[in-house]
Amino acid sequence: FLTKIESFFVSPPSTRFLSTTTITRISLLQSRDDNQNNNDPPTENDDKKYNVSLLLIDHYDSFTYNLCDMLAQLTTEPPIVVAKDAIDSASLFDDENGSSSFFDQFDGIVLSPGPGTPQEQPPLSHLAISKNPDVPILGVCLGHQLMSLAYGGSVDRAPVPIHGQDHRIVQRGPVLATPRYPSLFRDLPSSFRVVRYHSLCAYDLPKDLTVTVKSLDDVVQGIQHVTHPHYGVQFHPESIGTENGMALLENFGNQMLETSSSTSTVSSSDNTQSSSRFRVMVHKISSSPSTSSPLQVFEKYYAHKSHTIWLDSSSYPSRGELDIMSTSSRPEDIIEYHLDDNDIGTDILSRLEKELFENDEQGVARDNTAENLPFNYRGGFLGFLSYEVRHDTQRYLKRLERGVLNSDNTDDTMVERDNKKNGNGHSESERRVPTAAFFLARQSMVYHHPTDSWFLIGLVEDDNDIKKNIEWMKTVDADLMMIAKNNESSLKNETQPYNYSPNSRRSSIEFVPNRPRTTYENDIAKCHEYIKKGDSYELCLTNKLEAYIDANVSTFDLYRIVRKVNPAPYSAYLRWNLPSDYTGNQNKKLYDVPSPTSLVICSSSPERFMSVSRQQPHPEIPSYLQAEAKPIKGTCARVIAQNGICLSDAEIREDDRRARSLELSLKNRAENLMIVDLLRNDMSRVCKTGSVHVSKLMDIESFATVHQMVSTIRGTLSDSNNSIDLLRATFPGGSMTGAPKISTMDILEGLEQNVDRGPYAGCIGYLSVNGCMDMNIMIRSAAVTPSEKKDGEWKVSIGAGGAITALSDAEDEYEEMLLKARAVLESVEKWVDIIDDDKMMEVDDAEYTISKSADVFAKS
Numbered sequence: 001f002l003t004k005i006e007s008f009f010v011s012p013p014s015t016r017f018l019s020t021t022t023i024t025r026i027s028l029l030q031s032r033d034d035n036q037n038n039n040d041p042p043t044e045n046d047d048k049k050y051n052v053s054l055l056l057i058d059h060y061d062s063f064t065y066n067l068c069d070m071l072a073q074l075t076t077e078p079p080i081v082v083a084k085d086a087i088d089s090a091s092l093f094d095d096e097n098g099s100s101s102f103f104d105q106f107d108g109i110v111l112s113p114g115p116g117t118p119q120e121q122p123p124l125s126h127l128a129i130s131k132n133p134d135v136p137i138l139g140v141c142l143g144h145q146l147m148s149l150a151y152g153g154s155v156d157r158a159p160v161p162i163h164g165q166d167h168r169i170v171q172r173g174p175v176l177a178t179p180r181y182p183s184l185f186r187d188l189p190s191s192f193r194v195v196r197y198h199s200l201c202a203y204d205l206p207k208d209l210t211v212t213v214k215s216l217d218d219v220v221q222g223i224q225h226v227t228h229p230h231y232g233v234q235f236h237p238e239s240i241g242t243e244n245g246m247a248l249l250e251n252f253g254n255q256m257l258e259t260s261s262s263t264s265t266v267s268s269s270d271n272t273q274s275s276s277r278f279r280v281m282v283h284k285i286s287s288s289p290s291t292s293s294p295l296q297v298f299e300k301y302y303a304h305k306s307h308t309i310w311l312d313s314s315s316y317p318s319r320g321e322l323d324i325m326s327t328s329s330r331p332e333d334i335i336e337y338h339l340d341d342n343d344i345g346t347d348i349l350s351r352l353e354k355e356l357f358e359n360d361e362q363g364v365a366r367d368n369t370a371e372n373l374p375f376n377y378r379g380g381f382l383g384f385l386s387y388e389v390r391h392d393t394q395r396y397l398k399r400l401e402r403g404v405l406n407s408d409n410t411d412d413t414m415v416e417r418d419n420k421k422n423g424n425g426h427s428e429s430e431r432r433v434p435t436a437a438f439f440l441a442r443q444s445m446v447y448h449h450p451t452d453s454w455f456l457i458g459l460v461e462d463d464n465d466i467k468k469n470i471e472w473m474k475t476v477d478a479d480l481m482m483i484a485k486n487n488e489s490s491l492k493n494e495t496q497p498y499n500y501s502p503n504s505r506r507s508s509i510e511f512v513p514n515r516p517r518t519t520y521e522n523d524i525a526k527c528h529e530y531i532k533k534g535d536s537y538e539l540c541l542t543n544k545l546e547a548y549i550d551a552n553v554s555t556f557d558l559y560r561i562v563r564k565v566n567p568a569p570y571s572a573y574l575r576w577n578l579p580s581d582y583t584g585n586q587n588k589k590l591y592d593v594p595s596p597t598s599l600v601i602c603s604s605s606p607e608r609f610m611s612v613s614r615q616q617p618h619p620e621i622p623s624y625l626q627a628e629a630k631p632i633k634g635t636c637a638r639v640i641a642q643n644g645i646c647l648s649d650a651e652i653r654e655d656d657r658r659a660r661s662l663e664l665s666l667k668n669r670a671e672n673l674m675i676v677d678l679l680r681n682d683m684s685r686v687c688k689t690g691s692v693h694v695s696k697l698m699d700i701e702s703f704a705t706v707h708q709m710v711s712t713i714r715g716t717l718s719d720s721n722n723s724i725d726l727l728r729a730t731f732p733g734g735s736m737t738g739a740p741k742i743s744t745m746d747i748l749e750g751l752e753q754n755v756d757r758g759p760y761a762g763c764i765g766y767l768s769v770n771g772c773m774d775m776n777i778m779i780r781s782a783a784v785t786p787s788e789k790k791d792g793e794w795k796v797s798i799g800a801g802g803a804i805t806a807l808s809d810a811e812d813e814y815e816e817m818l819l820k821a822r823a824v825l826e827s828v829e830k831w832v833d834i835i836d837d838d839k840m841m842e843v844d845d846a847e848y849t850i851s852k853s854a855d856v857f858a859k860s
């Protein structure tokens, strides 16, 4: 038997570079590894053209790192990114004559886009323009507006706000004087299409500024100073939808080269060798596996455990390939995190990083087992992050950008939060449900759908573990053989399906939205105001629908219904602090009794937030870690069969028509494009220069109740970054925030009345010991927690929302929010019906249909 248990021993990679907030760190984050041999995709410029030092001032936009990445492809050293408020003006200048050793380091300056008006920006960017007449400066969008203002023009609302749409611009000849420096648009077509993200624009430009391009609606889209090498573009050259963006930046680079004097050097970290904590054992089950379904296996081994997770691909064969299930009962392997209790350095991501990657930069980076298994998971941490972990990631990124010159990093985000929360009286029980929680899956069962096979994965820390794992593998192997046999013999006498008829009775449960319809629609109006002012381009506004259940329940029954009603590739069931006597024996059903810290998540998410996988397209090329996001933006209702009756031909055609019109919709395409640009930005922070690319733009995927528009963005992780760095750079998923992320999240917090989103809008998934990862976006999910009102009562909470843009209509958006909640909401109703009927039934064999209208809250 032993020969069947293959054990993989993994080789030690190099030490991790820990978070020092210095220039070196910032540069390394974006640096290109010149030794890289991969070609995913081939980076555009292997010969860096410009040996210049570039300053990029970030106005806290979600597109800054797209500019950074493109510029880094042109320069020998990546730009130094400095936050707009990182440096106070006093420390910029060495003497009264205004000489500045800070600005003197740079051959060129780029002013990023950003939320808000140019008038309200701190002095750094204004000073950059006024104190550097001979240094090439490029202002993008807000940066362009800052330049217009600095030279005496005015900036005010544009005729209409335009975000994420491409428009034609046309070059104009010089009107008054020919500028001294060449145009940014030289050698470019006289007219091409560019993406716009702005609510404001420049007016009344002084004669020192020449207008270089305009859009057809007569808005100034480009300026150039007549005597200084200072340029501005109102549109976004870094957007995926802009033509000639790189060529434009190259023209700017040429300008820098001509005026450049200095060169910069950046030191790099040394790579010390050290060893990894875990080794991995894998056993492939030999029995005929198709007869033991993941559901059966989960019920048998895990459904009653106090801490357990099933990462389920309930929609297979349409997307989603892997099921992972595990449990833990060792207190030392269970990490529970409460945001409000955390101290610096003990936040959840730092904890996980320490567990996974201490002495081991990217996990088992040189893991040579990749080719042996058809998937990336090798055991590791399973768990979830609530949306509120954003406070940690936001703080981390802010420090990184501010840390360049200031060692004194006063941490305002947590203070702000404390103040808000104190005024808000959060109940004790709510506080005790963790903000994030993970356990170390030392023994996992993995089902790979495409090959219809079960794998057992065991982690090994010491030799004792090897023995334990072998015992476990033997037992499970024998067990599964038994299940398979029993299944075969009982195949003919299947239990009668439970006939659930949605109209036969009205469920006794009542969901109440956190903010009623009028408030929600009012919030949408407020979003429009923020957009018009230029404070946001797109906001993912959400609401919570809550209901209470005072009854004995089996939360696993709810999950069984959810996965049937709404099959989805990133579905998951999590139970936390919730032991049960439920043994998986259908005839002996026992119930879950909540403790004050219990949490159950039933997720049927269609959306991947972020994954890391090991790629090796060719045996001679070293493998590399690929990050992938698949953000969804754009939703429309499907035509749904009623009471199990098939769709007519006309209905099928109508369903198809809806998918096509989603694909063509200007509003949805703009929403999607903005989030694609945002994810490119977030991933560029930790990926190799030039590697971030969009591999699928605006694909339509169809689920039980909705058609969705999905894009795929990929990049190669830099050698100094691991999956935790990727989470720090990208969490929470941009599709749940909108853009720009920071300003938009702050606005949303107010509109959502400081109510925590909780697990909703966060993520659930795995962080594997080999550096791989897969996390969903926690939507279309129910969170079940103990009620704060009454002992023994449960609270079920379903979050739902949608992106608000300048093009949104309040009524439609409210309906869209309900539409998204619908599948899970009806699952809960069905579950409650079963509880009310006290029916012992085969949930899995029941016929489920979804009612036609989302009328559950029509009253509210």
Ligand SMILES: C=C(O[C@@H]1C=C(C(=O)O)C=C[C@H]1O)C(=O)O
Pocket: 540, 542, 607, 631, 632, 633, 634, 635, 735, 736, 777, 779, 780, 799, 800, 801, 802, 803, 820
């Ligand atoms: C906010 C939700 O979904 C998000 C918003 C979407 C949209 O605006 O079209 C689509 C998918 C999700 O990223 C939700 O399901 O609650």
Ligand SMILES: NC(=O)CC[C@H](N)C(=O)O
Pocket: 112, 113, 114, 115, 116, 117, 140, 141, 142, 143, 197, 198, 199, 200, 201, 533, 534, 535
């Ligand atoms: N993308 C941007 O830089 C936007 C600039 C400014 N906030 C506007 O809306 O016009």
